Amino acid sequence: MTLDDAAIALTALGHSSRLMVFKTLVQAGPGGLAAGRIASLTGIAPSLLSFHLKELAHAGLAIARPLGRYMIYAADFAAMNRLLAYLGENCCNGNPCLAIAEPACAQAGLPDPRQADPE
Amino acid sequence: MTLDDAAIALTALGHSSRLMVFKTLVQAGPGGLAAGRIASLTGIAPSLLSFHLKELAHAGLAIARPLGRYMIYAADFAAMNRLLAYLGENCCNGNPCLAIAEPACAQAGLPDPRQADPE
DNA sequence: GTCATATTTCAATGATTAATGAAATATGAA
DNA sequence: TTCATATTTCATTAATCATTGAAATATGAC
Secondary structure: OOHHHHHHHHHHHHOOHHHHHHHHHHHOOOEEHHHHHHHHHHOOHHHHHHHHHHHHHOOOOOEEEEOEEEEHHHHHHHHHHHHHHHHHHHOOOOOOOOOHHHHHOOOOOOOOOHHHOOO | OHHHHHHHHHHOOOHHHHHHHHHHHHHHHHHHOEEEHHHHHHOOOOHHHHHHHHHHHHOOOOOEEEEEEEEEEEEOHHHHHHHHHHHHHHHOOOOOOHHHHHHHHHHHOOOHHHOOOOO
């Protein structure tokens, strides 16, 4: 993932409506949700939601597949992982200083990586 | 961290120049860099850089401190960790499915958390 | 004090983005 | 075929953002 790829994905998530939509898709899991269901869950008008979903899809964070007259959108978990990996490597000095890494390591008796000094 | 806080931070990082600036600050470590040094490292014009640095600071991702006639900017690693934690919890279903979590866990003999099915 | 350096502010411009509602497209049901 | 549902497209408007260069501010050096 290049810096520009990451910036495009971050821009897509950097809007409260789109972040809410993406969060909704994540909660829905890989099966995804129909556009209308996303609209009713988030309260976003259909045409505006279509615009935001297209932004997310264009950024590679959501995948669309038609199902009859419905359009099913799902979060692209792999893409999100790549983005988080990029941020961890390039924007946290490559150190395991991420809070998110803590729970998985705590159960293994490892020290909390959040204490690592990033200098 | 609220969804709106996260969206503000993501917007700040969702611009290639600002992401490059932030990456530069991260590489510099907690000691930070003078604005002029950031300008020469990134090739961004001083007045435009000032604008972008203000955006990063306003989003809580960078901290500024005056040092004589210089202004030192440093990445706020704690804020970045909070953002990554938010994304991990809310945008990866709370599962340890993050690629970034893998290295720390591999050394403990844990299975690769990236294989976890987020459904 | 005067000068050079470092940074920010400001105004102006152009570009991009968000939001709204109406119209178009497509699918399934009756 | 006709109708209702689901979604997208389009045109329009408003709003926000990025960029530039000049001017202002502040600090340290001489």
